[in-house]
Amino acid sequence: MPKAKKSSKRQKFDYNRDRKKLKKKFIKKYNPRIEHPQIRNAWDDNKSMARNLQEMGLAFDPNRALPVKKQGLLGEGAESRAAGVVTKPYILHHLQEEASLPEKDTKTLSSDLIEFVQHMIREHKDDYKAMARDEKNYYQDTPKQIKRKINEYKRCHPRHFDDFVNSLGATQPMTQ
Template sequence: MIETVIKFYARTWKSGLYGGREHYQSRKPLILSVFGFGDVEHVWGFLTAPGAAVCEVPKAKGKTRRQKFGYNVNRKRLNRNARRKAAPRIECSHIRHAWDHTKSVRQNMAEMGLAMDPNKEVPLRKRKVKGMEVDVEEKPKDLVRKPYVVNDLEAEARLPEKKGNTLSHDLIEYVHYMVENHGEDYKAMTRDEKNYYQDTPKQIRNKINVYKRFYPIEWQSFVDSLQNKKMEVD
């Protein structure tokens, strides 16, 4: 605070602003409270003394930079991209690629041949009122402009389900080694040096059953190869 006041009054005295010496006389209470001098003449002598040091206060960073308007920025494209990022992401890739952002949800669904509300899209059956049939007027169907979306969804639904769970390569080698050397003797498997995790007979049997369930074809071919080896040895 003191450094700032010294800087301010030194500048005003050098530039002759605010009436020079009279300016300090009008600001006498402020000067006396800040510097602690008993008389304004002492302050005047302090400021005008040869070799008087005036401390410079560093400016805050970023305050002197003037903000300029970007005239080269395409505001329309910027706002459109911001709206698209803020919109929820469509998980289905077929619907997402065929989606038109300039149209409403109902229009997009109608053009793809999809029902936004199944209760409204399914036609109502004929009702009987006291033995008389009453025809219910059916609403005109919307024109399907993108039928390939429904075809892609149906083709994807007909594909066989892929198994997401797989076994590690180490577990497969472990099962092959145990079965090849010990057959179905699970107690002997527990005493084998390759039983690094100290599995019990029940745990080893469960691992072998898991391998059978996940890879039935590979298991059958593995058993057949073991039988062929035994026949060759005999």
């Protein structure tokens, strides 16, 4: 079997390579940037990733953190592994507090869609078939699609919708 061509060639120093840049590139790849400031401050570069996460009370391998119980002959479950010593519990508490905060619904609708919905309600009240035949229905939405858009407007802007319906002086309220 023939040998590889470059195996017998002597290694030469490559003057065109910047060794300092190579080392920085390797370190950057080996230690990626941690976005969360609490974790970044508690991170120890001299320890492994698994050890750092274990000290913070976080799981490196979810299969080891929550093992699947194997059924034996007598139905015995597998014993759980020790979690290890948590020396930095404040990070875990901070992450739990952050996760328990309610997420604010920031969805909004375009002004064109709001204008379209208001026009349809103003002209046709809750007659979705008539809305579908309206000349302002440029995209030829079906009655169900128009109903969905109106419900989306109700959900995203409930106060605006109530004010709009009250300003019309509607005798009968909009039905779902």
